[in-house]
Amino acid sequence: MNIIFEESPKEVADSATGFDLFQDRSIVAIKVNDELRDLSHKLSDGDTVIGVSIDSDEGLSILRHSAAHLMAQAVQEIFDPAKLGIGPPIKDGFYFDFDVEEPFKPEDLKKIEKRMKELVGKSQRFVRREVSDEEARELMKNEPYKLELIGLKSADVGEGAAEVGAGTLSVYENINPDGTIAWMDLCRGPHLPNSRTVGKSFSLLRSAAAYWRGNENNKQLQRIYGTAWPTQEQHDAHLERLEEAAKRDHRKLGVDLDLFSFPEEIGSGLAVFHPKGGVIRRVMEDYSRKRHEEAGYEFVYSPHITKSNLFEISGHLQWYSDGMFPPMKLDAEYADDGTLKRQGQDYYLKPMNCPFHILIFRSRQRSYRELPLRMFEFGSVYRYEKSGVLHGLTRVRGMTQDDAHLFVSNEQLESELTNVLDFVLGLLRDYGLNDFYLELSTRDPENPKFVGSDELWERATSTLESVASASGLQLVPDPGGAAFYGPKISVQARDAIGRTWQMSTIQLDLNLPERFDLEYVGSDGERHRPIMIHRALFGSIERFFGVLTEHYAGHFPPWLAPVQVVGVPIADEFGDYLQKFADELRSHGVRIEVDHSDNRMQKKIRDHTMAKVPFILLAGARDQEAGTVSFRYRDGSQENDISLADARIKILKAINDKTQV
RNA sequence: GCCGACCUGGCGCAAUUGGUAGCGCACCGCUCUUGUAAAGCGGGGGUUACGGGUUCGAGUCCCGUGGUCGGCUCCA
Numbered sequence: 078m079n080i081i082f083e084e085s086p087k088e089v090a091d092s093a094t095g096f097d098l099f100q101d102r103s104i105v106a107i108k109v110n111d112e113l114r115d116l117s118h119k120l121s122d123g124d125t126v127i128g129v130s131i132d133s134d135e136g137l138s139i140l141r142h143s144a145a146h147l148m149a150q151a152v153q154e155i156f157d158p159a160k161l162g163i164g165p166p167i168k169d170g171f172y173f174d175f176d177v178e179e180p181f182k183p184e185d186l187k188k189i190e191k192r193m194k195e196l197v198g199k200s201q202r203f204v205r206r207e208v209s210d211e212e213a214r215e216l217m218k219n220e221p222y223k224l225e226l227i228g229l230k231s232a233d234v235g236e237g238a239a240e241v242g243a244g245t246l247s248v249y250e251n252i253n254p255d256g257t258i259a260w261m262d263l264c265r266g267p268h269l270p271n272s273r274t275v276g277k278s279f280s281l282l283r284s285a286a287a288y289w290r291g292n293e294n295n296k297q298l299q300r301i302y303g304t305a306w307p308t309q310e311q312h313d314a315h316l317e318r319l320e321e322a323a324k325r326d327h328r329k330l331g332v333d334l335d336l337f338s339f340p341e342e343i344g345s346g347l348a349v350f351h352p353k354g355g356v357i358r359r360v361m362e363d364y365s366r367k368r369h370e371e372a373g374y375e376f377v378y379s380p381h382i383t384k385s386n387l388f389e390i391s392g393h394l395q396w397y398s399d400g401m402f403p404p405m406k407l408d409a410e411y412a413d414d415g416t417l418k419r420q421g422q423d424y425y426l427k428p429m430n431c432p433f434h435i436l437i438f439r440s441r442q443r444s445y446r447e448l449p450l451r452m453f454e455f456g457s458v459y460r461y462e463k464s465g466v467l468h469g470l471t472r473v474r475g476m477t478q479d480d481a482h483l484f485v486s487n488e489q490l491e492s493e494l495t496n497v498l499d500f501v502l503g504l505l506r507d508y509g510l511n512d513f514y515l516e517l518s519t520r521d522p523e524n525p526k527f528v529g530s531d532e533l534w535e536r537a538t539s540t541l542e543s544v545a546s547a548s549g550l551q552l553v554p555d556p557g558g559a560a561f562y563g564p565k566i567s568v569q570a571r572d573a574i575g576r577t578w579q580m581s582t583i584q585l586d587l588n589l590p591e592r593f594d595l596e597y598v599g600s601d602g603e604r605h606r607p608i609m610i611h612r613a614l615f616g617s618i619e620r621f622f623g624v625l626t627e628h629y630a631g632h633f634p635p636w637l638a639p640v641q642v643v644g645v646p647i648a649d650e651f652g653d654y655l656q657k658f659a660d661e662l663r664s665h666g667v668r669i670e671v672d673h674s675d676n677r678m679q680k681k682i683r684d685h686t687m688a689k690v691p692f693i694l695l696a697g698a699r700d701q702e703a704g705t706v707s708f709r710y711r712d713g714s715q716e717n718d719i720s721l722a723d724a725r726i727k728i729l730k731a732i733n734d735k736t737q738v
Numbered sequence: 739g740c741c742g743a744c745c746u747g748g749c750g751c752a753a754u755u756g757g758u759a760g761c762g763c764a765c766c767g768c769u770c771u772u773g774u775a776a777a778g779c780g781g782g783g784g785u786u787a788c789g790g791g792u793u794c795g796a797g798u799c800c801c802g803u804g805g806u807c808g809g810c811u812c813c814a
Binding site: 294 | 739740741742743748749769770771772773774775776777787804805806807808809810811812813814
């Protein structure tokens, strides 16, 4: 018969499979007419076939999926009974969920990993068998979770849809060289041909509970996460990346560099910034203020608490009361007989700033001449985040948003959105983030939670989309991800080690202008409803602080660094020389110190390098005579014999230009 | 919120089968200082997260509370 093989016609035997096409062992599966298949898949006349290399994204997923199977086999051999949940490949690895009597312990993972490596050596073939629903039920009769999936087929199994596909069901059997079946699982496939192909470049990382089918009303299963790679080098490199990420962890750097802490006495998710962190934060905020002022924003201020009525009007109490701190009940008075003498008031900590800004807008009649009206505030908000989700500075209960609300007319919407996006990206770049993509969150037309008319959503969404496309950045759709009150664009930034963080959001609000009955008078003398844009740039200062800390691994560029320069005299007697220079720089606003301690010079260099000070300036006799200093940087490099005048320029320029050193 | 693990001086770690807390760094003092990542000596500092319980005796065992970590769910 004839097939199209790697884009060229080829004649093959009638019974040919993928195995007949490839000698190359790195080809681990095939794509037949654009569908992934096992190498053992029997080809048909006219098929278009290409090989899937283990290095490709699809090949890696297959490797990881097979590794997950191997793990499940090992777990079921060691732990009886262990019922199978789902076991898909994920980024860099895989997981598998099990219903076991006891949660896994770290030693258990070692045992399982050891058994997996033995299974690799057993050279079991992974063989696909298509089965009817009845057969599948019979084969999986002891696997209650699998039986549930058989009933569901591909309907919403979530990311674990690897078990069941759209068509017929299939099982994969792990078959020993002697032909006996060692293990089997309900699975859509495809898989590697053989356990040997999985290799030994994998490891199990951690175990944790996970709700069955991702629903918190369901039972929690025990999930084991692992990572798997084609080669040991790639595997080791991945573990090194994890270590690198751990070194950058802002929670660790926050302690090491004395930036902030979360005193237990205050409460979970409530941070205090220490003087060194305070400098960074103040500089971040000052620069943001300056840029907002230049961009035509007006600064407003609002209190941290409010009577409940405001959040009733805004709808926050209706939609988000679970996420709000409970109310303070004030002012109620009771008579001796217990009857109410005076009606009390509930006051709430604010979870959002928008209702306050709206009240400012509504405080008087507004004219079209005032639009676009841009209100900006570093507004502190409090959200009752569930205890399990708190995470350093990136998920807290008290935070300060760099929040702005823009009130615009219909005609101004597109141009203002374009301005905002430009503004946001420009500012993020100034803080050192350069690699962005956009996400467009739209509504799910089936879901009734979204308020507002179809036309309004339609227009808002298409406006956001055209603005996003015009930016030239990659645009990723996020269907159903919109807030109930409007669609949004979010800016995702990649940091220095390639992780992505959701930064800014630009969100249209079709709800609040209605609820607060906002109006302005147009040039036609008629009343019109403004459109409202919510916009946070950092998201929250705390979170952005955390992200920048990790992005820079604590090596803040000079303009942000808490201490920008430290002078280290070669010996005591040169302290005055450096101090004089330091005093001069300080008068230019440079955060500079001279280390007059009685440590030896080498020790001082070590201390300030570890404190990640951008510039260390050394001076000894030679320098004092010549009027020079020498620079030492955080990476250990040095520049000697720099004249004081040049040194001054160099330092001031790095600070003013916001460059990294 | 759920599941699991963890909590020892500021930080990182020790403490045999339960026998009444040690080390390094940091800090303080003294001595010493000459060219690019740790000078020497001495000193102070912990009711072992908190509250109960078991025991002759608890950092070690049990229960509760708080907090942290890893996930899940959530994230206006």
